[in-house]
Amino acid sequence: MIKISFPDQSVREYPEGVSGLDIAQSLSHQLAKEVLAITVNNQLMDVTRPITTDASVKLHKWDDVEGKYAFWHSSAHLMAEALQALYPGMKFGIGPAIENGFYYDVDPGDGVVMKETDLAAVEAKMLELARQKNSFTRKDISKADALAYFQTKNDGYKLELINDLEDGTITLYEQGSFTDLCRGPHLPGTEPIKAVKLLSIAGAYWRGDEKRKQLTRIYGISFPKQKMLDEYLVLLEEAKKRDHRKIGKELELFTFSSSVGQGLPLWLPKGAALRGRLEDFLKKIQRQYDYEQVITPHIGQKELYVTSGHYAKYGKDSFQPINTPAEGEEFLLKPMNCPHHCEIYKFKPRSYKDLPIRYAEFGTVYRYEQSGELHGLTRVRGFTQDDAHIFCRPDQLKDEFKKVIDIVLYIFKTLDFANFTTQVSLRDPLNQEKYIGSEENWIKAESAIIEACEEKGLETIVETGEAAFYGPKLDFMVKDALGRKWQLGTIQVDYNLPERFELEYVGADNQKHRPVMIHRAPFGSMERFVAVLIEHTAGKFPLWLTPEQCVVLPISEKFNDYAEKVLKLLNNSDIRAVIDDRNEKIGKKIRDNELKRIPYLLIVGEKEMENGEISVRKQGDGDKGSMTVNSFVELINQEVATLLGEV
RNA sequence: GCCGUUGUAGCUCAGAGGUAGAGCACUUCCUUGGUAAGGAAGAGGUCAUGGGUUCAAUUCCCAUCAACGGCUCCA
Known part of the structure; x- marks a missing residue:
């Protein structure tokens, strides 16, 4: 018997050679179904590998990064198996799990170009193969045998990787008809992979070296449940809405013009402010x-950058020197x-x-x-x-x-x-x-x-x-x-x-x-x-930074004059205020200005005009009641001071 | 720079070998309203640019430019 200790310090005895899966099974049936990987004495391993000595272990489910890592790593192998089936003769580079999903770098062969539109078929094949519930089998073989194996497959990439490994035992993993050089760990089988999305296809240099061949990299993500994939994709969409290029356009902060030139930003008034x-x-x-x-100044003599070493290092790939009417004179941007x-x-x-x-x-x-x-x-x-x-x-x-x-x-x-x-x-x-x-x-x-x-x-x-x-x-x-x-x-x-x-x-x-x-x-x-x-x-800038701190919204045109008066008072107090006196109903004005992410909306109508007040509505937070312009100025100044840590 | 994708109105996007459409924005008119979209009319496009195929190209092909997803790079 060996002693297995758990993260909660408890210790249990198991027969020698017990696997992580056996341990999980002994704790609960549910756990056995959910466990994806195991850490044994600080080493991440397959849950199917036998444990032969006393050890401290931690079982990893989906919630642990280690669990996800094994899941996505196995998914990369599954994708490779699908690709191998669909593209005979394809060579495989490396295929790791990454922070969100996995990728595999592959060489489809000369003249074969993989396109984004090909990915759906690969996804379908992956799911088909996953349903075969093949197990991942670990094999320890000698370096010579490993070389011989990949020689038969004529996969120069794997051969190169193996040649770079130290002599000794090399591990392969096999599932279905696909065998890969791999350190592991993997899931016990392909079955838990229920939902797959191949996200993008890109070129990637072999071993990150731009002088070497560019392989095709396919990025994907997978989940144990379709619902989780759906949620992930929604999250991705949400994240895209925060893209500064999109918000920068919406809020009129900056733009680019190909007439000015690539990568030369034009700051619009609000962005500049x-x-x-x-x-x-x-x-x-x-x-x-x-x-x-x-x-x-924006330019300097080329010699200045020769002296600093920048010219030698970056000169030839940079904006080229500016010449002047004087012979031999050169300036660098x-x-x-x-x-x-x-x-x-x-x-x-x-x-x-x-x-x-x-x-x-x-x-x-x-x-x-x-x-x-x-x-x-x-x-x-x-x-x-x-x-x-x-x-x-x-x-x-x-x-x-x-x-x-x-x-x-x-x-x-x-x-x-x-x-x-x-x-x-x-x-x-x-x-x-x-x-x-x-x-x-x-x-x-x-x-x-x-x-x-x-x-x-x-x-x-x-x-x-x-x-x-x-x-x-x-x-x-x-x-x-x-x-x-x-x-x-x-x-x-x-x-x-x-x-x-x-x-x-x-x-x-x-x-x-x-x-x-x-x-x-x-x-x-x-x-x-x-x-x-x-x-x-997401474009909701702190009050002290935001281009427009508040907008005055007259309920109808009858109150435009009063709104103008309020605006002037605010501007005189160094509050950045604008007015929306369009001929629109108040609901419309509120909506539009909320979407412009203006922190405070100041509504003025008959009631406010009579009392010399404004109704304050905070962005995303609704009606805050009415107050005088002076109290509002005080409120803003207070909030800015707090944000800047001045109180 | 390399691989892949995309380019139609200010914005978001439909569309098709017979020279264009929606919503929002914009203009005008009606409406004068109380906390996230009132109504009507109108204006707006060499369909990225340059070639080619065709009786006919915005649509198909090629090139260029730009944007997007990566790789490489990042003083």
């Missing part, structure tokens, strides 16, 4: 932290603000007493992003960074870094961004030629970031190979409505540019020293930040 308010908000914080605003700020630093000799110097600028930069990368406001070719560069002494570095973390966290908190991750982006030690600067400087820079994060108690994810070419960074990542991850705030430590620009200060020892630079942008870019803000709020 909202963005301006965000900028003012940050400027105010920066004043408190002793930043100084600077302004630099600036892709970065830092070189300009370095030149400001060099304007005069600096003393150690002057540091840190913090130069901030809402600097508009231009980068020729690949056309396929452009995406609404989140990835554009012309955008404004809420940039600043801190020039400090090495002994000030960590403190300065921590202060920037404070700024970013304050901004995220004020704007109610709760779901962000903090990522420490380090260089890839195996790929050193991507970076400039000395080993010593990189070690100093990376440890400064890691220590600052530790001292701030930030829970960070470390990603190697994600550093900028001149230094490591701390990135604040946020997801959009459809779960795509975007980098917003970023803080970077840089020993390299000060060297390249020969920045100096005179120390207490009367010797020349080199400052350290921190590059930082709490929003990242105004464009991307506003995009994510739109998706997070």
Whole structure:
């Protein structure tokens, strides 16, 4: 007998070789039907695998990510089986479970192109195969046997994967007529897969390498119940309604024009006003932290970027240099603000007493992003960074870094961004030629970031190979409505540019020293930040940011004059108010202005005019009763102060 | 940049080898109303652009441009 302990600390005895399924069965019949995977001593396994020693276990049902993972991973294999049946000769790359569903990268063979319209047939085949209730069978074989097997199938992709594995036992999983190289775990069988939706088809480079063949990636999702799939699809539709591109159009915040150019956003008046308010908000914080605003031009001599290293790294894939009538003169549309700020630093000799110097600028930069990368406001070719560069002494570095973390966290908190991750982006030690600067400087820079994060108690994810070419960074990542991850705030430590620009200060020892630079942008870019803000709020912006805080709605044309008077009073009190004096009934005006997401609707009719009041209706919250304009102004000011944490 | 999809009125979308339609928005008129859609009339489109096939193309084919879903990239 072996001892099996459970998450609730209870311990039970089972015969040696008992499986997760047996254990589930011993606990309850229902559990046995629902269990999808098992963790045995921290290792995720098939529920059918025998357990041979004392172990602590956790059984996973659909509610656990581990359960879903096994379910979707098995679904990927099921899809492969269906594809194999429908497309003889198809080769298979990799097919993992992902956060929402699964995919498989396949090679349908030369000249065979899979289209979106082919997916329905694959779905049908999957369900047909699932109903055969085949089991997933695990097989341990030697590497040589595995190679021999996939040799017979002539699947070069699997052969490559196996060749990269260490020598020893290799596991295959088989269900129905499909056998795959796989670590597992899988469901006991295909039967629980009751609902399948193949969502999209896309090209994906083999092993993520754009120099290698592009395979066909099919994304799908599956569920144990049709109803769950239906609900998921509704949820997807709902998420699409939050898309900033859609809301940006509806609320007249921004647009694009192919006449102006791809990826070059045009901010409409309301969007520009909202963005301006965000900028003012940050400027105010920066004043408190002793930043100084600077302004630099949109272009700079090419040499400036040769010096910084940007030209060597990005020059040939960028907007090309601007030539002038003068022979040999070349300017670059600036892709970065830092070189300009370095030149400001060099304007005069600096003393150690002057540091840190913090130069901030809402600097508009231009980068020729690949056309396929452009995406609404989140990835554009012309955008404004809420940039600043801190020039400090090495002994000030960590403190300065921590202060920037404070700024970013304050901004995220004020704007109610709760779901962000903090990522420490380090260089890839195996790929050193991507970076400039000395080993010593990189070690100093990376440890400064890691220590600052530790001292701030930030829970960070470390990603190697994600550093900028001149230094490591701390990135604040946020997801959009459809779960795509975007980098917003970023803080970077840089020993390299000060060297390249020969920045100096005179120390207490009367010797020349080199400052350290921190590059930082709490929003990242105004464009991307506003995009994510739109998706997070679904366009219902906080009162202090929203383009129009209230709208005055006269009940009929008889009250238009009074409404105008109210409007003037509000505007005089710095409340952003508009009037809707269209010849429409009040119900219509309420509906239209609710859809425009205006926070307060102010209804005025005979009653209000007599009492010198307004009836206040809060967006999404109905009638709040009537009050004087002065009390309403007070209410708004109070609410804004609360949102900004000023009370 | 690569793979796939899409492109019809300001917006959301129908449609078909014989040169266009709806709803909303817009304009005018009627209505003057009390908390999420009052009524009527009108105006609005080289059917993304350029070629080709055809008696005839917005519809079929090719190319280009742009948008969308991914991959790669992201200073």
